[in-house]
Amino acid sequence: xxxxxxxxxxxxxxxxxxxxxxxxxxxxxxxxxxxxxxxxxxxxxxxxxxxxxxxxxxxxxxxxxxxxxxxxxxxxxxxxxxxxxxxxxxxxxxxxxxxxxxxxxxxxxxxxxxxxxxxxxxxxxx
Numbered sequence: 001x002x003x004x005x006x007x008x009x010x011x012x013x014x015x016x017x018x019x020x021x022x023x024x025x026x027x028x029x030x031x032x033x034x035x036x037x038x039x040x041x042x043x044x045x046x047x048x049x050x051x052x053x054x055x056x057x058x059x060x061x062x063x064x065x066x067x068x069x070x071x072x073x074x075x076x077x078x079x080x081x082x083x084x085x086x087x088x089x090x091x092x093x094x095x096x097x098x099x100x101x102x103x104x105x106x107x108x109x110x111x112x113x114x115x116x117x118x119x120x121x122x123x124x125x126x
Contacts, residue, residue: 007123013116016041020079024057027122032109034120035061035093037080042093043109043120044082050104053086064090064099 009025011034017023023034024046031046033056046056053059062083064076081090081099091098091106098104110123 008119008121010114011118011120013118016118020061022056022059022061022082025120027109027120030109030122031057032120033057033059033082034111034118035082037077037093040094041111041113041118043111044091044093044096045107045109047106048084048086048089048091049098049106050084050087050089053084055082055084055091055106058085059083060085061093062090 006028009027015023017034017036019036025032025034032043033046034041034043044056046054048055059082061079062081063078064081065073066076068074080093082093083090089098096106096108108125110121110125112119
């Protein structure tokens with residue numbers, strides 16, 4: 001690997017998406033979706049692990065349905081899932097996992113804040 005190879009990208013504070021929005025950035029040949037859930041920013045690979053669909057660049061942010069303790073159904077936390085445009089599989093933005101199949105997982109990338117800007121790197125998040 002060359003020492004000058006780009007390993008991270010800085011997103012200016014004003015360009016960081018609001019909750020429900022998605023910004024797609026490139027780091028080398030990696031296309032990455034950057035999304036905000038509440039006060040936290042997350043980064044996921046723009047590739048659905050199910051069939052390779054453009055998850056972040058063509059998917060949508062959705063709210064899941066959860067079963068309550070009494071057995072009823074209710075809306076989960078708002079805007080915490082991203083839905084694949086091809087087969088409608090959902091993935092948790094914070095963890096990259098699929099609620100329907102825990103073995104299906106989207107690759108996550110490390111995100112850190114620096115003076116209001118957000119830096120996304122190819123490293124795995126802690």
